[in-house]
Amino acid sequence: MFELVKAGGWLMLPIIACSVIALAIVIERLWSLRRRRVLPPQLVVQIWQWIQAGELNDARLRALREGSPLGRVLAAGLVNRRSSREVMKESIEETGRRVAHELERFLNTLGTIAAITPLLGLLGTVVGMIQVFSVITAVGVGSPGELAGGISQALITTATGISVAVPALIFHRYFRGRVDELVLDMEQEAIKLVEVVKGERAPTPGVRGS
Template identity: 65%
Template structure:
């Protein structure tokens, strides 16, 4: 493996660095974007039970806020539960934008890696072909071993760049779609809580 990396030339270093960063981001986002972590089951129902019994305190609100991203959004509305429905919604929307930004953390970096690694591979290909033509100019085409170094460098860097870019792009699209789905569910839960507390709908 080391010989293969060495044969790929100097551009293998940034490609390998990109692969390490991409792997770290993928593992972290797989853990951070778990549905049960972002949107705990029955959170709105639990809040409503406390609220309907008059047992919802500021300590409960703090616990809800620290428990999950959905909890942060709901806690923003609960902190303004003495105000109008409009004020509660505005507070929820403001915190919701911050939560969405956190859910999308590192996705731009992953997308950038998916974009630049094929270009690094292409640059390696160009450099490898330049070496091939330089060898042809100096030694001619009679000895294939003279050309082998440049050709192998061209092929290895291209393959390495694509090997990093393809999974990075796949996970970037996957995480983007998952964030969108989670945001829709969080909006539904937040709206449900506001309407139930305002007496505009029944708790299911």
Template identity: 65%
Template sequence: MKIEGAVLEILMSGGWLMVPIIACSIVSLAIIGERFWSLNSEKILPRELVSSVWSLHKANQLDNSKVRSLSNSSPLGRVLAAGIINQSHGREIMRESIEEVGRQVAHELERYLNSLGTIASITPLLGLLGTVIGMINVFAAITANGVGDPTVLAGGISQALITTASGMSVAIPSLMFYRYFRGKVDELVIKMESEALKLVEMMHGERE
């Protein structure tokens, strides 16, 4: 309880700017957790999906119901289904369909990442604003009471340091995970398009 009370006291010493900083930290944690769950490679790129689709194609079992089921199964399935639907229109049309749906899927995989990037950008600024407000309070105290009593200045200095440290503590991990998830999305999109184009080449006899 003593530790919790000390932490609460420190947070309260940071002033009202701690409220948006804490809110940003909660939102950031929620986004990071959700993206870890959603950007699971096995969910997005199921193993052996291309080979199973190819087996169905060779057996002439890729009817409309199976293509719809494929489209709803995973992001990769959605990209593959886009190509299969247009297989009668030739290789180039299949490629264009795959690329178009791939861009849509990529946009969906990037969900909430802009918000995470925004948090990484604004929390240091909130901390800096807290620093400025804290220093204003320090100079106001100096003007009113002089510099003889250090305790008069402690409140403003404490606010300046706490908000700065809090803002950076939220911004650093948010930026790290933002970069990580952006890289992961790019990697997943490249793999999806590669798997889909592999299927196109197999359907047109250009690959075994």
């Protein structure tokens, strides 16, 4: 492994750094974007039970706000539950935008890594070919060993850059879709809460956990 890195030249270092960062982001986002963590099941039903029992106090709201992203969105609406329907919805939407932004954390970085690692590999190819032509200029084509070094550098950096970029791009697209799905489900649960609190519908089981 070390020999491959050495053969690839100095451009292997930023490519390897990108791969480490991408792996860390993927692991963190897989953990943070679990559905059960973001959207605890039957949370609206539980909140309605607290309201019915007169147990929705500041301590419950604090625990709700700190418990999950969905809880944070719903808590923003519950703070204004005695206001009009419009005020309650506006507070939910404002908090929802911040929560959605937090769910997208690190995704821009992952997308950037997916975009730049092939370019770093291409740069390695260019540097390797420059080295090849420099050798040809200096000693001609009669020194295969000298030529092999530049060609090896060109191929290794390109292959490594693409190997990092492909999974990074796959996970970036996956997480984007995951966030969109979670945000949509949070919107549905928030609307359900507003309608339940305002007496426009009966409480029903909450979001499915997985």
